[in-house]
Amino acid sequence: MRNTIKEKFSTDKTKNYTIDDRYNAAKREREKEIDHLLSKMGKNGIDDLNEKDRKRLNELSQK
Numbered sequence: 001m002r003n004t005i006k007e008k009f010s011t012d013k014t015k016n017y018t019i020d021d022r023y024n025a026a027k028r029e030r031e032k033e034i035d036h037l038l039s040k041m042g043k044n045g046i047d048d049l050n051e052k053d054r055k056r057l058n059e060l061s062q063k
Contacts, residue, residue: 034060
């Protein structure tokens with residue numbers, strides 16, 4: 001019961017984000033995705049990535 005009341009009246013924290021907060025959050029997400037792709041590469045380098053992952057890594061590195 002308490003959780004449903006809390007959900008109804010709690011504010012959405014993303015609504016109060018400033019432009020800087022949104023930029024930094026997006027930047028952190030990009031960094032996490034890049035880290036994931038780089039760790040996926042492992043010991044064999046770029047050959048461990050499929051075409052989709054290579055393309056995404058290239059897109060992320062352009063930003």
